[in-house]
Amino acid sequence: MAAPLLSATSLTKRFGAVHALRGVSLDLANGEIRAICGENGAGKSTLVKLLMGLYAPDSGTVAIDSAEVRIQGPQHAHRLGLALVAQELSLAPHLSVLDNIWLGSEEVPLFHRRAELRRRAAAALEKLNLDLDLDEPVYRLEVGQRQLVEIARLLTRDARILILDEPTATLSDVEIERLFGVLRSLRAEGRSVIYITHRLGEVFEICDSVTVLRNGEHIATSAVSAITRDTLIGDMLGRAIAEIYPPKRVSVHHGGLMVDSLRIPGAVERLSFEAPRGKITALAGQIGSGTTEVARALAGLVHNATGTVSFGDHPVPLGSAYSSRRAGIMFVSEDRAADGLFHRSVLENLVASDVGRFKHSGLLSWQRMRAGAEKLAELVGVDKGRLGADAFNLSGGNQQKVLFGRVSGAPNPGALIMNEPTRGVDVGARAEIYGLMRDFCRQGYALLMTSSDLEEVVGMADNVITLYRGQMISRYEDEDIDITKILSDITHPLSPAERAA
Amino acid sequence: MSRKALASNQLTAVAWLRLLFVATLAVAVVLTPGFLSAPSLLTLLTTVSFVGCVAVGMTFITLSGNIMSFSLGATVAACAVTFVAVLNAAGPLAGIVAALTVGGLLSGAQGAIIGGLRANPIIVSIAALALIQGGLNFITGNATTNANPGAGHEVLRGKLLGLPIEFVVLLILVVLGQSILTWTTFGRHIYFVGSGVRAAEAVGLRVGWIVTGAYFWAGLFSAVAGVLLGLRYNQANMEYGFGYDYDAIAAILVGGTAIQGGQGSVFRTFAGVIFIATIQVLLLLHGFRQEWQYLIAGIIVLLVVMLQTTGRRHV
Numbered sequence: 001m002a003a004p005l006l007s008a009t010s011l012t013k014r015f016g017a018v019h020a021l022r023g024v025s026l027d028l029a030n031g032e033i034r035a036i037c038g039e040n041g042a043g044k045s046t047l048v049k050l051l052m053g054l055y056a057p058d059s060g061t062v063a064i065d066s067a068e069v070r071i072q073g074p075q076h077a078h079r080l081g082l083a084l085v086a087q088e089l090s091l092a093p094h095l096s097v098l099d100n101i102w103l104g105s106e107e108v109p110l111f112h113r114r115a116e117l118r119r120r121a122a123a124a125l126e127k128l129n130l131d132l133d134l135d136e137p138v139y140r141l142e143v144g145q146r147q148l149v150e151i152a153r154l155l156t157r158d159a160r161i162l163i164l165d166e167p168t169a170t171l172s173d174v175e176i177e178r179l180f181g182v183l184r185s186l187r188a189e190g191r192s193v194i195y196i197t198h199r200l201g202e203v204f205e206i207c208d209s210v211t212v213l214r215n216g217e218h219i220a221t222s223a224v225s226a227i228t229r230d231t232l233i234g235d236m237l238g239r240a241i242a243e244i245y246p247p248k249r250v251s252v253h254h255g256g257l258m259v260d261s262l263r264i265p266g267a268v269e270r271l272s273f274e275a276p277r278g279k280i281t282a283l284a285g286q287i288g289s290g291t292t293e294v295a296r297a298l299a300g301l302v303h304n305a306t307g308t309v310s311f312g313d314h315p316v317p318l319g320s321a322y323s324s325r326r327a328g329i330m331f332v333s334e335d336r337a338a339d340g341l342f343h344r345s346v347l348e349n350l351v352a353s354d355v356g357r358f359k360h361s362g363l364l365s366w367q368r369m370r371a372g373a374e375k376l377a378e379l380v381g382v383d384k385g386r387l388g389a390d391a392f393n394l395s396g397g398n399q400q401k402v403l404f405g406r407v408s409g410a411p412n413p414g415a416l417i418m419n420e421p422t423r424g425v426d427v428g429a430r431a432e433i434y435g436l437m438r439d440f441c442r443q444g445y446a447l448l449m450t451s452s453d454l455e456e457v458v459g460m461a462d463n464v465i466t467l468y469r470g471q472m473i474s475r476y477e478d479e480d481i482d483i484t485k486i487l488s489d490i491t492h493p494l495s496p497a498e499r500a501a
Numbered sequence: 502m503s504r505k506a507l508a509s510n511q512l513t514a515v516a517w518l519r520l521l522f523v524a525t526l527a528v529a530v531v532l533t534p535g536f537l538s539a540p541s542l543l544t545l546l547t548t549v550s551f552v553g554c555v556a557v558g559m560t561f562i563t564l565s566g567n568i569m570s571f572s573l574g575a576t577v578a579a580c581a582v583t584f585v586a587v588l589n590a591a592g593p594l595a596g597i598v599a600a601l602t603v604g605g606l607l608s609g610a611q612g613a614i615i616g617g618l619r620a621n622p623i624i625v626s627i628a629a630l631a632l633i634q635g636g637l638n639f640i641t642g643n644a645t646t647n648a649n650p651g652a653g654h655e656v657l658r659g660k661l662l663g664l665p666i667e668f669v670v671l672l673i674l675v676v677l678g679q680s681i682l683t684w685t686t687f688g689r690h691i692y693f694v695g696s697g698v699r700a701a702e703a704v705g706l707r708v709g710w711i712v713t714g715a716y717f718w719a720g721l722f723s724a725v726a727g728v729l730l731g732l733r734y735n736q737a738n739m740e741y742g743f744g745y746d747y748d749a750i751a752a753i754l755v756g757g758t759a760i761q762g763g764q765g766s767v768f769r770t771f772a773g774v775i776f777i778a779t780i781q782v783l784l785l786l787h788g789f790r791q792e793w794q795y796l797i798a799g800i801i802v803l804l805v806v807m808l809q810t811t812g813r814r815h816v
Contacts, residue, residue: 301703325705339699343763344692352693353704356686363684406704 003066005030005192006051006161011060013046020046023060024218026211028161033183033193035203035224037236038213039397039426044196045087047213048163051194052077052084064161074104083159085150087166093139097121100138101153124152127185129178143170144287151179162186163194168202169423172286172452173487180206198426200229201455212236237428244431245459246438248478253277253444255312257329257415259298262307267293268470271307275415275448275463278441282461283450285490290470291450292334295419298448299331300324301339311415311446325353328414330407334423336399337392346394347373347387350405357409376405381432397429404436413444421449422456434460458483466490518808526779533786541782543665547733549778550667551577551726553771555742556749557671557678558608558722560770564682565715566695566762567615567622569750572629573608573723577742579633580604580727585646585737593654597728604724605717607633612716617709637739645738648731657732667729671771674722678767681718691715696763751802752777760806777801 004027013021021043049055053071061068071077091100101121130148147170168176212219212235219235256276268290275281283291297305300321309316316327333340350373358368377384380401422430451457464481466473466489473489530536555573580600588596611629615622661669682688690711694701731737756773758765781794
C-alpha cells in the first residue's frame with residue numbers, strides 16, 4: 001500500500017482538565033473519502049482544528065507525504081494543501097459572491113488577474129451546478145446557497161485534503177446530490193476528503209471508510225463496505241440501540257391547530273392545513289419550500305404573514321409572538337444560539353417562558369423556580385447538577401432538551417411548533433427527544449415539525465404535508481406515509497393530471 | 502479535575518486581580534493624610550450619591566442589552582429644574598412627583614422607540630440628549646432657577662443615622678433596584694431580553710414593553726439624582742448632571758456588568774461607583790487637577806473592557 005497522504009499520530013489535546021482528544025491517530029490515503037462520526041463532544045471539531053492549525057496539539061504529530069509538519073495556522077494549512085468548510089458559515093454578508101470565494105486566499109485578488117479569478121470562481125460554481133450572479137451580495141442568498149458558496153471557495157483552493165464539517169446540514173437533497181457528485185470527481189482526481197457528519201446515510205452513500213470517535217478517543221476505523229448502520233451506531237454510542245423512533249401510538253384528542261389561507265409574502269401562498277392534537281404533523285420540504293417560514297409565522301415571528309389561524313376554537317392573530325404564546329402556541333427553534341437560548345443559567349432558561357408562575361406573596365421565589373426547573377430537568381433528562389451552568393456550555397443535545405423542558409411547563413397542553421427538532425443533536429439525545437415528542441402527544445399537545453431529514457419525517461410523523469416552492473403538494477396519513485412519495489413530492493412534484501394518471 | 506474546577510481557576514485569576522486592585526486602593530487610602538477624616542469621607546459619600554443614582558438607573562439599560570444612554574445626565578438637569586420650579590410653586594412633595602414624572606417620561610419614551618422599533622439605542626439617546634438640552638435652554642433661557650427660601654424642602658436636608666441623606670437615598674435605590682431585578686417578573690425579563698433578544702421574542706415576551714420599562718426606571722432613578730441636586734444646592738440649571746452618563750457607565754463596567762447585557766447587577770454597579778469615587782478623591786487629595794481625574798477614569802474603563810474581552814476569548 002502506498003504511503004498515506006496525511007498521517008496523524010497519537011494526537012492529544014487538553015483544555016485545562018478536559019481531554020478533548022486522547023491519542024487519536026488517522027491515516028488518509030490519496031483519493032479516499034473518510035467519514036468521521038461521533039456524538040457531540042466526541043472530539044471531531046477539535047481534530048479538525050488541530051489539522052487546520054487553529055489549535056496546537058499537546059502531543060502527537062501530523063505528517064503530510066510522510067514529512068512531519070507543524071501546522072502554524074489556517075494560512076499555513078492552506079499552503080500544505082488542506083482546506084476546510086467549517087460548520088459555522090464564514091462568509092462576509094455584504095461582500096459579493098466573488099469576493100467571498102477569494103476571501104482569505106493568498107492569491108491577492110485585489111486588482112490584477114480579476115478576470116482570471118472570475119473565471120475560476122465561475123468554474124467552481126458551475127461544478128456545483130449553482131446558478132448565481134458573482135456580483136450578488138451574499139446576504140441576499142438563502143442559507144443553503146451560502147453553504148454552497150463556501151464549498152465553491154474550497155474548490156478554488158486547489159487543496160489536496162478537503163475537510164467538510166457537517167456540510168449538508170442546510171442543504172436540500174438536490175444540492176446534496178450535486179455536492180456528492182463534486183466529491184466523487186475530486187476523489188477521481190486523487191484528492192482526499194475528511195467528511196464529518198451526523199447523517200449516517202451519507203456515510204454509506206459517499207464515503208470509503210469511517211473513523212468513529214467517542215469521548216476524545218479513537219474507537220474504530222473501518223471500510224464502509226465492512227460495516228452496517230447498526231454497528232456504526234453501536235460504535236458511536238458504545239451500546240446498541242434497538243430503535244431510535246418510538247412506536248406511533250396515536251392518542252385521540254379533539255381539535256387542534258387550524259391554518260386557513262396562510263400567506264407569507266415571498267414564501268408561501270394560500271396554505272391551509274390542520275395539526276390535530278395528540279398527533280405529530282410534519283411539514284416536509286427542501287430549503288426554500290417555505291416550511292421554515294410557515295413554522296415561524298405560526299409562532300408569530302413573521303410580521304407580514306396573513307391568514308386565519310385558530311387553536312382550540314380560539315383565533316390566533318398572526319405577527320405577534322406574544323399573541324401566539326397566549327393562544328398556547330410554543331416554538332422550539334432550530335437555531336438555538338440565535339433565538340433559542342439565553343446566555344443565562346440552565347435554571348433560568350428552563351423557566352423563561354413563564355417565570356411569573358413562581359411567585360410567593362407577589363415576588364418571585366427562587367426556591368420555587370429551582371423546584372420547578374428541577375422538575376422540568378428531570379422530565380426532559382437534563383442533569384440537575386447542571387442547573388447553575390450557562391446554557392451555552394451544554395452540548396447540542398442537552399440544549400435542545402432544555403428548550404423542550406421550557407415548553408413543557410405550560411398548565412394546559414398547547415401547540416408545539418418545532419423547526420428541525422434534532423439539528424446538531426447526537427444520536428443518543430435524538431432518541432430521547434423523539435421520546436419526549438411522543439410524551440407531548442399523549443398529553444394532548446398538537447405537534448407540528450419541519451424537517452429536512454426524511455427518515456425522521458417517516459419515523460415520527462402521523463401526518464405529512466409536502467411543500468414545494470411555497471405550494472402544498474399533498475398530504476399523507478399513517479400507512480400512506482412513504483419516503484419515496486415524499487421525496488418525489490418535494491423534489492419533482494407531479495402535476496395533478498399526472499397524479500391522477 | 503472537572504470542567505467546573507477549570508472555570509473557577511480562571512475566575513481566581515480575575516478575582517486575584519480585583520483583590521490586588523482593592524488592596525492597593527486600601528493602602529493608598531490609609532496612607533493618604535486627610536482621607537479618613539470625617540469631613541472628607543462625608544463629602545465623598547455625598548458626591549458619589551448623585552452619580553450613583555444615575556448608575557443604578559443606567560444598569561437597567563445596560564442589562565437590557567442596550568449598552569448605555571447618553572441622555573441620562575441631561576435628564577438629571579431637566580428633573581432638577583422641574584423639581585425646583587414646582588417646589589417654588591407647590592411645595593416639595595409636588596416637586597418630587599413632577600421630577601419623577603418628567604424623568605420617567607423622558608427616558609421611557611426613548612425606551613419605547615428603542616424597544617418598539619428596534620432603533621439603535623446609542624443614536625436615540627444622542628438625539629434625545631440634543632432635544633432635552635435644547636428644550637431646557639428654550640424654557641430656562643440658560644438661567645439658574647433658585648429655590649425660594651422657606652419652600653419647605655429644608656427638612657429634607659442634612660443627615661440620617663450619621664450619613665448624608667443623599668447617600669441614604671442611594672442605598673435605598675440600590676436595594677430597590679436590585680430587588681426589582683431579582684424578585685420581579687419584569688426584572689427577570691430584563692435579563693432575558695439582554696441575554697438574547699430574539700430568544701425573548703420567540704418565547705413570547707413583550708420585548709418592546711420590557712425595554713420601555715427598563716428605560717422608564719432609568720429615568721426615575723435619574724430623576725432622584727436631579728431632586729437630590731436641587732435640594733443640595735437650592736437651585737438648578739441645565740449644567741447639572743453633565744458627564745454623569747459617562748461616570749455611570751464607567752462604574753457599571755468597573756463593577757463587572759457585561760456591556761453586551763444580560764449579566765451583572767446593581768450591587769456590582771454600586772461597588773464600581775465607590776471604587777471610582779475613591780480613586781478620584783485620592784487624586785484630588787494628592788493635588789492632581791480635574792483633568793487628571795478624567796484621564797485616570799478613562800484609563801480604568803479601557804483596562805476593564807480589555808480585561809473583560811481577553812477573559813472571554815480564553816474561555
